[in-house]
Amino acid sequence: MIGVAVNFFSDSRYGICYHSNVIWWRINAPLAVQSFNKLRRKAEMSFEKNILCIGAGYVGGPTMAMIAHKCPQYKVTVVDIDPERIAQWNSDDLPIYESGLEEIVKAARGRNLFFSIEVEEGIRECEIIFVSVNTPTKTFGAGAGMAADLQYWDKTARQIRKHSESNKIIVEKSTLPVKTAQAMERILTSADNGIRFDVLSNPEFLAEGTAIKDLEDPDRVLIGSTQTPEGLKARDVLVEIYSNWIRAERIITSNIWSSELSKLVANAFLAQRISSINSISALCEKADADVEEVARAVGMDSRVGSRFLNASVGFGGSCFKKDILNLVYLCRYYDLKEVADYWEGVVKINDYQKERFILNMLNVMFNTLANKRICLFGFAFKADTGDTRESPAIFVAKRLIEEKARVVITDPKALKNAMKDLGNVDGEISYVEDPYEASAGCSAIAVMTEWAIYGDLDYKKIYLSMAKPAFIFDGRNILDHEKLFEIGFNVFPIGKPGLTHF
Ligand code: NAD
Numbered sequence: 001m002i003g004v005a006v007n008f009f010s011d012s013r014y015g016i017c018y019h020s021n022v023i024w025w026r027i028n029a030p031l032a033v034q035s036f037n038k039l040r041r042k043a044e045m046s047f048e049k050n051i052l053c054i055g056a057g058y059v060g061g062p063t064m065a066m067i068a069h070k071c072p073q074y075k076v077t078v079v080d081i082d083p084e085r086i087a088q089w090n091s092d093d094l095p096i097y098e099s100g101l102e103e104i105v106k107a108a109r110g111r112n113l114f115f116s117i118e119v120e121e122g123i124r125e126c127e128i129i130f131v132s133v134n135t136p137t138k139t140f141g142a143g144a145g146m147a148a149d150l151q152y153w154d155k156t157a158r159q160i161r162k163h164s165e166s167n168k169i170i171v172e173k174s175t176l177p178v179k180t181a182q183a184m185e186r187i188l189t190s191a192d193n194g195i196r197f198d199v200l201s202n203p204e205f206l207a208e209g210t211a212i213k214d215l216e217d218p219d220r221v222l223i224g225s226t227q228t229p230e231g232l233k234a235r236d237v238l239v240e241i242y243s244n245w246i247r248a249e250r251i252i253t254s255n256i257w258s259s260e261l262s263k264l265v266a267n268a269f270l271a272q273r274i275s276s277i278n279s280i281s282a283l284c285e286k287a288d289a290d291v292e293e294v295a296r297a298v299g300m301d302s303r304v305g306s307r308f309l310n311a312s313v314g315f316g317g318s319c320f321k322k323d324i325l326n327l328v329y330l331c332r333y334y335d336l337k338e339v340a341d342y343w344e345g346v347v348k349i350n351d352y353q354k355e356r357f358i359l360n361m362l363n364v365m366f367n368t369l370a371n372k373r374i375c376l377f378g379f380a381f382k383a384d385t386g387d388t389r390e391s392p393a394i395f396v397a398k399r400l401i402e403e404k405a406r407v408v409i410t411d412p413k414a415l416k417n418a419m420k421d422l423g424n425v426d427g428e429i430s431y432v433e434d435p436y437e438a439s440a441g442c443s444a445i446a447v448m449t450e451w452a453i454y455g456d457l458d459y460k461k462i463y464l465s466m467a468k469p470a471f472i473f474d475g476r477n478i479l480d481h482e483k484l485f486e487i488g489f490n491v492f493p494i495g496k497p498g499l500t501h502f
């Protein structure tokens with residue numbers, strides 16, 4: 001808003017600019033402020049709705065950019081406590097990389113999309129507030145390592161209560177334990193100041209790397225509300241927003257607890273498929289079966305479906321592990337031990353798969369990795385994003401360093417984050433953008449991320465530049481293993497017999 005104010009005040013039609021002398025300012029400031037407020041109100045009234053999002057992260061930024069893009073009649077403001085992040089959203093270098101994001105942000109920014117650090121003002125001005133703050137796993141106290149850390153959420157609820165001057169609809173966008181809406185409502189209504197707050201649950205299902213596509217054409221939008229007349233009225237306001245670009249049959253509504261729980265369960269089911277196929281990959285390696293052939297045969301059953309059955313070094317990302325642990329914690333809280341154990345197994349298999357990957361490297365590279373240069377192809381937790389949160393590459397790099405290997409990391413988008421993730425690790429790690437340069441002199445390449453470019457490299461050239469014997473561990477099964485073997489590599493995919501020259 002300061003930025004907007006400066007724009008108004010420096011408008012020549014107001015006959016002032018901020019270089020004016022102090023005396024002039026003292027006389028005219030109240031008038032100028034009045035005019036400014038009038039204009040601001042007029043500008044805001046010209047929008048059909050004023051929408052705020054608290055939290056300008058991977059979800060808040062793209063989601064609000066899509067609403068602003070599809071609904072020019074609404075004013076959308078995204079606020080965050082992190083001034084650096086907001087400065088990046090207001091710059092040419094956005095804080096996150098997503099295909100198609102830059103175009104829609106640049107088209108809407110300054111028109112009906114605004115990024116700001118003025119959280120309190122945003123709360124005062126907007127009637128619909130999405131909350132998209134982070135909800136990481138708790139690292140302290142009761143539930144440490146399992147439960148969701150709700151401190152950012154709690155703080156936001158208190159801020160909304162304190163600065164609200166009119167009725168609000170509060171939309172849970174963050175992923176939260178079931179019954180959080182109840183806690184939120186209790187905090188919000190505790191001031192007893194006559195202001196009405198209606199809390200809705202509207203979990204986000206976008207996946208990184210395809211965020212814009214997912215937001216533009218989602219499988220479904222889920223809106224949970226209380227079933228009171230007021231709750232249903234608030235729900236309809238949110239339905240109306242999404243109806244601007246999403247077909248009615250894709251907008252589903254439910255009771256608020258089902259909505260909160262569905263988000264955790266959706267992530268648990270997706271991750272479960274990966275752990276299921278990864279557990280089978282271990283068996284395939286022993287039984288000379290091919291996990292891709294098994295996945296194809298199983299997935300062609302329309303009751304199972306073919307997606308999310310790619311065996312890998314393990315799933316990463318900021319949410320799968322934390323959301324499953326959150327689900328496990330909830331089950332334990334409700335004394336459902338068997339259910340908790342069942343879902344915890346998904347995380348355990350994922351840890352097992354990452355460790356198995358390292359032990360296999362160690363085993364086939366003659367039981368020592370000490371002083372060997374090993375190149376990680378990719379560091380992002382998946383392709384088409386620069387995000388490295390919970391990336392299996394972090395685990396693999398740290399374990400390689402423990403084995404005293406010399407690690408070289410290459411990635412088209414994630415090198416900056418990789419440097420942050422491994423900043424405190426004591427060992428030899430280098431970061432090289434060009435994969436040819438990165439792999440030169442290395443004894444092994446380990447594919448960590450399924451970036452398409454890794455399929456198109458000249459592996460003959462790479463082989464010639466590497467130490468011999470040369471190994472490739474394809475943690476994503478994206479390379480042509482037969483061809484690599486013919487070039488001279490010893491090749492170890494996931495869930496298939498290794499191809500070795502020994
Ligand atoms: P993020 O860490 O990228 O962004 C959260 C932002 O909230 C940060 O910029 C932080 O500074 C800000 N914030 C924290 N407290 C604040 C406060 N009091 N006031 C203003 N800003 C505050 O997180 P994210 O990846 O966008 O995830 C947000 C939520 O969405 C999480 O609950 C996550 O589980 C869920 N989610 C994430 C994804 C994803 O792909 N990343 C997808 C679906 C759902």
Ligand code: UGA
Pocket residue numbers: 175204205206207208209267270274307308309310311312313314315316317318319320381382383
């Ligand atoms: C996931 C869900 O797909 C989203 O619906 C959800 O909104 C989001 O989590 C969230 O709540 O944060 P995301 O983590 O961005 O999205 O990416 P995914 O495509 O789900 O991939 C997660 C991990 O699983 C990646 O490391 C990926 O490489 C791995 N994966 C995925 C596999 O190993 N095999 C597969 O078959 C699919």
